[in-house]
Amino acid sequence: MxxxxxxxxxxxxxxxxxxxxxxxxxxxxxxxxxxxxxxxxxxxxxxxxxxxxxxxxxDASASAGLSQAGSKKIAAALFAFFLGAFGAHKFYLGYTKQGVIMLLLFLFGFILLGIPSMIIGIIAFVEFVLYLVKSDEEFEQTYVVGHKPWF
Structure with missing residues (x-):
C-alpha cells in the first residue's frame, strides 16, 4: 500500500x-x-x-522526483551564480516576472552609477547560497511547489 x-x-x-x-x-x-x-x-x-x-x-516514484528536484536545484544555483544578475535562475524556475525585474534593474542600473546593478548582483549571490544550503526536499517545497519567488 x-x-x-x-x-x-x-x-x-x-x-x-x-x-x-x-x-x-x-x-x-x-x-x-x-x-x-x-x-x-x-x-x-x-x-x-x-x-x-x-x-x-x-516510494520509488517519489525518490525519482527528488532526484529531478536535486538536479533542478543545482542548475538553478549555477544560473544564480554565473548569470544571476540577469535573472537567469528566475527564468529557469519559471518566475518570469521576477526575472524581467532583475534583468531590467541590472541593465538600467548603470544609469544610476551601477548601484542598482550591484544590489541585484548581491541578491543573486544570496539566492545562490540559499539554493545550495537547502536540502533537495526543502528546495522543491519552497521554490518548485510553493512558488516562492524571492529568497
Missing amino acids: KGTILDYNDVDRVGIISGDDGQRYNFDIQEWKAATLPKAGTKVDFSAVEQQASAIYV
Whole structure:
C-alpha cells in the first residue's frame, strides 16, 4: 500500500502514515527500511496489518522526483551564480516576472552609477547560497511547489 508520513517523533521513534485508502497507520522505527530517518511528507510504500504499518520503504516514484528536484536545484544555483544578475535562475524556475525585474534593474542600473546593478548582483549571490544550503526536499517545497519567488 502507498501512503504519506504525517508525523514522526524522534524521541519515541514512532510515527503515523496516512494510507492512500484514507486510513491512518502507526509505525515503529524497526519497520523503517530506508537509510535516512522518516520525515513528515515522505511518500512511502508499506504493508498494513490492522492499524500497524510494517516493511516501510520510501516510494520509488517519489525518490525519482527528488532526484529531478536535486538536479533542478543545482542548475538553478549555477544560473544564480554565473548569470544571476540577469535573472537567469528566475527564468529557469519559471518566475518570469521576477526575472524581467532583475534583468531590467541590472541593465538600467548603470544609469544610476551601477548601484542598482550591484544590489541585484548581491541578491543573486544570496539566492545562490540559499539554493545550495537547502536540502533537495526543502528546495522543491519552497521554490518548485510553493512558488516562492524571492529568497
